[in-house]
Amino acid sequence: MRDRRAERRESTRAEILDAAWEQVREHGLAALSLRDVARSVGMQPPSLYSYFDSKNAIYDAMYAQGARECVEAQQALKPLPDDQLEALKALLHFFVEFCAADFARYQLLFQRTIPGFEPSPESFKISEDNLAEIGEMLARSGVTDPGSLDLLTALGTGLADQQISNDPGGDRWIRLIDEAVEMFYEHITKKAKKPSKGRRTR
Amino acid sequence: MRDRRAERRESTRAEILDAAWEQVREHGLAALSLRDVARSVGMQPPSLYSYFDSKNAIYDAMYAQGARECVEAQQALKPLPDDQLEALKALLHFFVEFCAADFARYQLLFQRTIPGFEPSPESFKISEDNLAEIGEMLARSGVTDPGSLDLLTALGTGLADQQISNDPGGDRWIRLIDEAVEMFYEHITKKAKKPSKGRRTR
DNA sequence: CGGACTATCTAACATAGTTAGGAGTATCGA
DNA sequence: TCGATACTCCTAACTATGTTAGATAGTCCG
Incomplete structure (x- = not known):
């Protein structure tokens, strides 16, 4: 055998x-x-x-492993609530809590911490596909234009980063997620109503 | 001599x-x-x-230097616009652009990248004092309650992180700063009007 | 049993941060 | 001005790192 x-x-x-x-x-x-x-x-x-093959190969395998864990944790979200606001909240909760659960994993996946290490294309693809799926989820939740998507991304990473850097083990920023999403959701719905392209403010 | x-x-x-x-x-x-x-x-x-004394002592001196650069860049903001919204925009622009200007400095100041290195109390104090002053600036701009402060912090670090990680040299997230601040400002002013403590939504 | 394959070992190399100890030089007190 | 002191810089060496080469033993298959 x-x-x-x-x-x-x-x-x-x-x-x-x-x-x-x-x-x-x-x-x-x-x-x-x-x-x-x-x-x-x-x-x-x-x-x-x-x-x-090398130390970096180990990092790469760890990266792939972490990325797969992210996919799994995300699959557990399905089906997403029909209500768009609730769906967004669920997504952000998932992301922030996934990050906060393991600092080393967070660093490996989302920060360029180790000089000379870059995930291999195969490993990176796991993250990429995952990101694409999150994009679809967001689209289904009403976040369509690139700017809003970037804004939400920034909000998510910011909450995750603050949470894990400044209150590991606590929930200081986790508690803000709902509020943040409500703020964001109100913002994009308002923006959708009056699509004033040429910004006139100021 | x-x-x-x-x-x-x-x-x-x-x-x-x-x-x-x-x-x-x-x-x-x-x-x-x-x-x-x-x-x-x-x-x-x-x-x-x-x-x-050691490699870490060099990191520490670099940290202090970076923190001082941050203070300087921030002093250049004064006087802040009287208009609160504009003041907030200026503050966030300053922060994101300061971060985006130098990835290594950003990592040294704001990420725990180097195992075994922690800034010395003296060096850390520079950052701390600076943070305190930013806190005051924000308070003068109408951001008073801790939650809103945390929310804005997350927004700022998120924008900075995305900017420098995913579009170094560009301005993809920098362009979102004004919109983000407007969103945030509207949110806190609305919250101030109806301080419904017990959240009833949902 | 014999031959290929594989896992594991030891020995060694290059490079890292760091320490010890000495040679040379500038500075200061008498 | 002279001798003591302090300081800078050096070489040599120590320990730990990732990594390679080559040898040895064990396992599987014909």
């Missing part, structure tokens, strides 16, 4: 990634040490290279 | 910091290499230790 081998290999890979996540959650994303990872799975450092 | 020495020392420190900034802007904040810095100022690596 050749599968036995592949299976064992895959499980060792997973073990290594688990150890890496633990490391990274403990000491910071950029502080990942191959030697410590190796030690914690009972190997010598060079042995890791049978499973990953 | 003992001053001569101190002066020369100070100028060498500045030279080192300049080299460090260049490094960091080129290769990423976390990729700062003492050896390269030393080489670029014409020294051997250990010689840097006459000027800074």
Whole structure:
């Protein structure tokens, strides 16, 4: 049975990634040490290279893993409430809470923290597809024009960033999500009514 | 003249910091290499230790420098427009553009990117005082309650983060600042009119 | 059993931050 | 002016990092 081998290999890979996540959650994303990872799975450092081509390959696998977790968490949202306002609230809650749940993962997925590391096209595609789907969800919730989409994105990332940076474990910014979405929703509905293109204000 | 020495020392420190900034802007904040810095100022690596206690001490000095730059850029805003809406716009423009102007500086000041580095109390105080002053400015512009302040903070950091992460050199999110502030301002003025504490919506 | 494949090891290399200790030079008090 | 002091800069070396090369043992298949 050749599968036995592949299976064992895959499980060792997973073990290594688990150890890496633990490391990274403990000491910071950029502080990942191959030697410590190796030690914690009972190997010598060079042995890791049978499973990953480099340290960045490990980061890449972690990125893909994190992105897949994001997809899963997002699937759990479906079906979205019919009410557009509620749907938006649900989406933003999902995003902020996903980010706040794991700082290292947040950094890996959404910040350019590690010099020399960029997710591989395959890994990045997971995020990209996910983003596209969120875009569709938003479109179905009435957010169509690019500007509004950017604005909502900024609002979401801002809430997530503040939450995880300044109140990890708390809910200071999470509590603001509903209010923020209401503000945003009122704004775009008003904008839709009077599409005064040439801005006259001031 | 003992001053001569101190002066020369100070100028060498500045030279080192300049080299460090260049490094960091080129290769990423976390990729700062003492050896390269030393080489670029014409020294051997250990010689840097006459000027800074450690690599983190260099980061700390850079942090202080960045924070001071932030203070300066902010002073240039005064006097703020009397009109509250315009004042808020000016403040957010200042912040987003300050962030977008230098990614490495942004990371150093506003993200926890480097494991093991925390700004020293003295350096952090610069940021803190600055933040306090921004708080006052906002209060004078009508943003008083903590929730609204947090909301605006999230909006600002979100715009800045999206701008510098996804459109460096462009103005995609900068263009949204005015709209975002208008949205926010309308929201808080409306909230002030009917302070319905117990939320009844939904 | 023999041969291929694979996982793992040890040894070693380059580079990183950092420390120790010494050589040379400017500064200051007497 | 002279000797002591302090300071700057150096070389050498230590530890830790990611990574490569090459050898060794174990496992699977014909």
